[in-house]
Amino acid sequence: MKTTLFSFQFSNLLGTVYRRGNLNFTCDGNSVISPVGNRVTVFDLKNNKSNTLPLTTRYNVKCVGLSPDGRLAIIVDEGGNALLVSLVCRSVLHRFHFKGSVHSVSFSPDGRKFVITKGNIAQMYHAPGRKREFNAFVLDKTYFGPYDETTHIDWTDDSRCFAVGSKDMSTWVFGAERWDNLIYYALGGHKDAIVACFFESNSLDLYTLSQDGALCVWQCDTPPEGLRLKAPTGWKADLLQREKEEEEEEERETTIRGKATPASEEQQGKVKYSRLAKYFFNKEGDFNNLTAAAYHKKIHLLVTGFASGIFHLHELPEFNLIHSLSISDQRIESVAINSSGDWIALGCSGLGQLLVWEWQSESYVLKQQGHFNSMVSLAYSPDGQYIVTGGDDGKVKVWNTLSGFCFITFTEHSSGVTGVTFTATGYVIVTSSMDGTVRAFDLHRYRNFRTFTSPRPTQFSCVAVDSSGEIVCAGAQDSFEIFIWSMQTGRLLEVLSGHEGPISGLCFNPMKSILASASWDKTVRLWDMVDSWRTTETLALTSDALAVTYRPDGAELAVATLNAQITFWDPENAVQTGSIEGRHDLKTGRKELDKITAKHSAKGKAFTTLCYSADGQSVLAGGMSKFVCIYHVREQILRKKFEISCNLSLDAMEEFLNRRKMTEFGNLALIDQDAGEENGVAIPLPGVRKGDMSSRHFKPEIRVTSLRFSPTGRCWAATTTEGLLIYSLDTQMLFDPFELDTSVTPGRIRAALRQRDFTRAILMAVRLNEKKLLQETLESVPWDEIDVISSSLPELYVEKVLEFLASSFEVSRHLEFYLIWTQKLLMAHGQKLKSRAGKLLPAVQFLQKSIQRHLDDVSKLCDWNRYNIQYALAVSKQRGMKRPSEPLGSEEEADASDDEDSLHLLGGGHGDGDDGDTLLV
Incomplete structure (x- = not known):
């Protein structure tokens, strides 16, 4: 662990699936690219995995543009900073600043150009990667025309033209080349800001949608092939004329000033548009604004999302309604359709919700939602496969660390969840809440099977469960007491009094039945759960205790206090063994409205969460700061400091404030500058009800609320303002x-x-x-020689081989071969390894996690196949009993063949990574 503690890298972001910005499907249609704060997450819907790219922008991501081949992406944040990202190697290729806020970015279908909308202009750039050049972003043209901010871009299929919608209620069609009969064309017909505009397939016909729910259908009198290149003038024309005279002398008399355009084409008119129809979505006359739209050109499917959470599916150009559904009562921020037109992605920023809907079967492909408010606490399952989180919204969510998805949400709590923990079996979750209840949830049946309450109403601030899973303890924030219940009966066993301040933390000794309780009364008390619940020791501190945790072997206790110190204690002798001063390592930032500097505000900050590493040699600490610190316990020095976020859209990120925001009238942060934007309040006329007057723009403050090391020792997790961050060893x-x-x-x-x-x-x-x-x-060793070779390996090398086997189980398909290796190693060296059980525990738990995952997958497959075989046998017996004497005719043969086909499909269609024709029983 000494050499690998410095190698933890950002691995994944859980708990946040969508914040704001546009959604994109990859070119194969199997993955969704979603902006989450200043990061981007790729949700692989086919393999049921989510992966956050290891790159960050300076501010929250505003828009993402994907190249047609799916290899490159342009990610632009709210400040106009752009990243050119390779989705193949998951790295940043180039950085660029557009010098202004960019609303949207779109690649041309041929991949040669891309257009960005900024303010009231559109700029076209040469797409990077086509040729070797120093600057990857080369500006080609700037298009003017709209009088207000531009909102949406769409290209024709042949990349000859593109359309730009604007808030000035107009849509502009521009030529990507210098066309003679189309320089620009402005379309009106709307009474509100344009939300989206779409070209028809292989045509210049256009659909425009405005915010008031109006759809205009525009017909163009010129096909795309009718666009003529504009003849060059000046020195270019002279050069072309000289070349043409040398090549074709017979056409010299028909050429006028370098124009080789026939006279019949010269007399042709410009491109013209005419409006064919106008449709309205809001026929009831309600104030349901249209907020997002997407159009699939091949199947003519239009998807529209509204501010009330409703989305419609229409078939164009007839405007036939296919579906009208509601996902919530919050605004739909973004809509996307995959390449085949089967899946629709919907992003809702108010709830942090991401949905992928298969509209033909009317079923969810993906339905994920993070915590509405900030996460407060987390806990790893004993095998490291799951993480449970509790939030201020009262929800308890369980996440799969391998897939990154939440698979169950418990909503029984009516107030904020303050603590979560697993029992030793890993199948029961115990949570405490401010609503005055402690609840136990069963992961077998996904239900709340125990609810523990106190005799009088109280607010619980923390929870702990002993190693047997029988005793449940919770600390009270208002009555300063510790309540103890029996998990088996649900009865209140004892109420422990003695603290003179709110209980801030509880922790059981992993090896003994001793409870440590930390309080704001500057003490940590040790309670013996076996000997009459009495206090065995009282540890006196110099300041209020904020967090307490035991070392994995139970021989040491770490306490975080309000004076930013971490003190270490020997719980057996009640002797302090060391302390760490962490105030200088917190490095808190200055908030926008702070009257004092960051240096002075740091005097009141401290570590609020602690966690030992899996081997017990280091301690992880975090608090009201963007840094997470790892300290060496014995040496009492800082080993590494992780910066969990560099997102300037969050508050308290910078040490010094920008002096340009300080004016003679006060701080500009006090002015709600986003009131006129789409998420703010817009009041165009007095007496017009539009927008929520109570909504205000605010910047959440960066902080770390909880830290936990995985039992496998391979990763650690932190609940932060950004979400649930996972750091692992790559x-x-x-x-x-x-x-x-x-x-x-x-x-x-x-x-x-x-x-x-x-x-x-x-x-x-x-x-x-x-x-x-x-x-x-290892794979070169014959399977019948594994036993002999396992016995000949030295004990020190066995640990390394076991760690490799544990990591290989997650990716390899040679399951039986590696299981034989694991069995032989443990059988040959099991007795010798018991003496080093403490150091080997992370490796063994990592191994158990990998094997358990395969056991779950294979057992589900076996149960499914067993059910199918029993069903097929029952059907065949039933038919045999009905008609035993009849010969098998053509109808019966057809039925029998159908049964065989269904059996083959049902048996072979559920292999997770295995061969499709393998039937496991």
């Missing part, structure tokens, strides 16, 4: 050799394999610690 990018010398090379390892000296090859591969090479070495 072993693929890390070269970490083990007892390496010059005699260990890949060539010598392969030479040993050719000589069938497998033990020496494995030892050298472990010392080199190259994952691909170790995989090649």
Whole structure:
């Protein structure tokens, strides 16, 4: 752990699925790209996984443009900063600043150009990657025309023209080239701001949609092939004329000033548009504004989202209503359709909700929603497969660490959740809440099976469960008492009194039945759960205690106090063994409305959450700051500091305020400048009801509310203002050799394999610690020799091989082969490894997590196949009993063949990563 503690890298972002911005489907239609704050998450709907790209923008992401081949993406934030990102290698290729707020970005269908809308102009750039150049973003043209902000872009299929909608109720059609009969064309006909505009397939016909729910259908009198290039003038014309005279002397008399355009084409008129029809969505006359729209050109499907949470599906150009559904009562911010037209993605920023709807079968492909308010607490399951989070919205969510999705939400609490924890079995979640209840949830049946309450109403601030899972404790914030219940009966066993301030933290000793309670009365009390609930020790602190945690072996106690110190105690002897001063490491920022500097405000900040690493050598600390610190316990020094966010859209991020915001009339942050935007209040005329007068723009403050290390020791999680951040060890990018010398090379390892000296090859591969090479070495061993080779490995190398096997289970398909390796190693070295159980615990738990996941998948597949076989046998017996004497005719043969086909499809269609024709029973 000493060498790998510095190698934790950002791995994933859970708990936040959509904030604001536009949604995009990848070109294959199987993944959704969603902006989450200043990051971007890719939801793989086919493999049921979510992955956040390891890159950040300076502010919240405003819009994302995806190239037609799906390889590149342009991500633009609210400040106009753009990132050119490769989605293949997941890295930033170029950074650019557009010098203004960008509303939308769109690539041309041929991938050669892209257009951005900024203010009341549209700018066309050459798409990067077509040729080697120093600047990836080269401006081609700037288009003027609209008088107000531009809102939407759409291209024709042949990339010859594009349309731009504007808030001035007009839509402009521009030519991407210098066309002779189309320079620009302005379309009116609306009485509100344009939300979206779409070209028809292989045509210049146009659909425009405005905010008041009006749709105009425009017909163009010229096909796309009728656009003529404008003849060049000046020196270009002279150069072309000279070349043409040399090549074709016979056309010299028909050429006039370099124009080779026939006279018949010269007399043709300009491109003209005419309005065919106008339709209205809001026929009832309500104030339901249209907020987002998407159009699929091949199947002529129009999807529109409204401020009331309703979305419509229409078929154009006849405007036939297919579906009208509601997802919530909040505004739909973005709509997208995948390439096949089957799936529709809907983003709702008010709830932080992302839906993918399959409209033909009327079913959800994806339905995810984060916590409405901030997350407060988290806990890992004992095997590290799941994370449970509690939020101020009263919801308890359980997340799968492998897929990144929430698979169950408990809504029984009526107020904010203050603490969550797993029992030792991993199948029960216990939560405490400000509503005066402590609840236990069953992960087998997904129900609340126990509710613990106090004799008089109280607010619970923390919760803890002992290692047996029988005793449940919760600390009160107002009565300063600790309540103890029995999990089996639900009865209140005891009320512990003694603290003189609110209880801030509870923690059970992992090895003994002793409870540690931290309070604002500057003490930590140790309670013996076996010997009459009495206080065994009282630890006196110098300041209010904010958090308390035991080391995994129970031999040490860490306490965070209000004076920004972390003190370490020997709980057996009640002796302080060390302390860490963390005020300088917090480095809090200055809020926009703070009267004092960040240096002075940091004096009142402290660590509010603590967590030991899996091996107990380090402690993780976080609080009202953007930094998470890892300290070495024995040396009492800072090992590494993680910056969890660089998003300037959050408050308290910078140490110094921008002096340009300080005017003679006061701070500009006090003025709600976003009142006129789409999310704010807009009052065009007195007496007109439009918008919510109570809505205000605010910047949430960056902070870390809870930290937990995974039991496997491979990752740690933090609940922050941004969401649930996961940091893990990226072993693929890390070269970490083990007892390496010059005699260990890949060539010598392969030479040993050719000589069938497998033990020496494995030892050298472990010392080199190259994952691909170790995989090649282990898989070269014949399965019948694994037993002998496992017994010959030294004890120190067994731990390394077990760690490799645990990581390989997650990606490899050689399940049985690696299971044989695991079994033989544990059988041969199990007794010897017991003496080093503390250090080996993270590796064994990592191994258990990987095997348990495969067990769950295979058991579901087996149950499904067993059910199908029983069903097929029952159907065949029933038919045999009905007609035993009748010969099997053509009708019966057809029925039998249908049964066989259905059995084959049902049996082979559920293999998660296995062969489709394998039937497991």
